[in-house]
Amino acid sequence: MTATAPITQDLITIPRKLPEDGLINLVGLTRNQLRDVLIAAGTPEKQAKMRVGQIWQWIYQKGVRDFDAMTNLAKDYRVMLAGNFEITLPEVVTRQLSEDGTRKYLVRISGGHEVEVVYIPEESRGTLCISSQVGCTLTCSFCHTGTQKLVRNLTAGEIIGQVMLVRDDLGEWPEPGRNPKDETRLLSNIVLMGMGEPLYNFENVRDAMKIAMDPEGISLSRRRITLSTSGVVPEIFRTAEEIGCLLAVSFHATTDEVRDRLVPINKRWNIAELLEALRTYPEVSNSERITFEYVMLKDVNDSDDDARRLVQLIKGIPAKINLIPFNEWPGAPYQRSSNNRIRAFADIIYKAGYASPIRTPRGEDIMAACGQLKSATERARKSKKQIDAEAGLS
Ligand code: SAH
Ligand code: SF4
Secondary structure, eight states: OOOOOOOOSSSSOOOOOTTTTSEEETOOHHHHHHHHHHTTTOHHHHHHHHHHHHIIIIIIIOOOOOGOOOOSSSHHHHHHHHHEEEEOOEEEEEEEOTTTOEEEEEEEEESSSSEEEEEEEOSEEEEEOSSSSSSOOOOTTSSSGGSSSSOOOOOOHHHHHHHHHHHHEEEEEEEETOOGGGGOOOOOOEESSSSSOOOGGGHHHHHHHHHOOOOOTTTTOGEEEEEEESSSSSHHHHHHIIIIEEEEEEEEOSSSHHHHHHHHHTTOOOHHHHHHHHHHHHHHTTOEEEEEEEEEEETTTTTHHHHHHHHHHTTTTTTTEEEEEEEOOOOOOOOOOOOOHHOOOOOOOHHHOOOOOOOOOGOOOOOSSSTOOOOTTOOOOOOOOHHHTTTTTO
């Protein structure tokens, strides 16, 4: 049915207010937004809450994409829905499978842009690494995504759509009446560690994560969602209040001088300001501890002194330090620290009383590891010279 076609059922006798230019995608709408569009399409207000609940369950609990399959809705109502709305996900362009079981999806969103999504199976959980932006406005000098200009923010639908399309691929929509427990799910955890800075796309990330956590839908615990930020200080408090998920921070250096070079947002909010925001996070969000991500760059940030400074800096913050061996990409101006160096660094942190896991790079053979993500069509790559200059290496 086109946008101007009349709607032929008694429910919808009022003129249709939407959509002007095609069908409205229901994926990514908050419950309130869903209610509003259903009412605008003619759903009587007093029925709206119930309809929202029904449709929500079909979409997010059962994985249904076809209004006709929503059998607890009257036939006429389903016709109305199909005439106004759609349930669509970003399109999977390619899917690569690593030797270690990691799956990397190249996903196309509207406008022809592409982002990458990575699924990492482990023994006791399956983690999905999702993207929040096409490219990134920030230019961390060790990050492949940082070499790509921001193209645009993803919508909430495109963010939650990444979760849904991987559930499709894993065949993980529950049988009717059976809701999987978190610990037995194939997709049990979400990390916002793909392309982009999630806190520069706050509202859409928040709405998408609210959908992921909604108990009548995908229903992931907020403790199974980790948002990683490079340190957008003003939004950290909001994350605690409005999302309440776990927080990871791309720390990567122990002096402002080095952090300015590695994570340039440090020039805006320095280490002291960042730490102050982090101190309040666990309390406000009611989450246990913050993950400090620390990429190990040979001779840049990997000395024993760095390790000692790090434990001094984070004193008093419930924390775990995730050491990430640098993942190389073509033209990168850094090298990975040696295994011995990483272990020595980890040891100092561990002895100071912090968990200091060394992240095993996953999916390296398909360029799916941290910081390697960059879509094939967006190769506006900066020259090595330019990157070196920004990193202060030339
Ligand atoms: N923009 C957010 C989330 C995406 S990056 C952030 O910066 O936190 C996810 C993690 O991978 C960050 O800690 C980032 O610093 C790290 N990372 C980026 N490039 C990397 C690389 N080449 N090797 C290892 N880790 C990298
Ligand atoms: Fe952007 Fe994060 Fe990469 Fe920095 S590390 S450029 S914030 S994606």
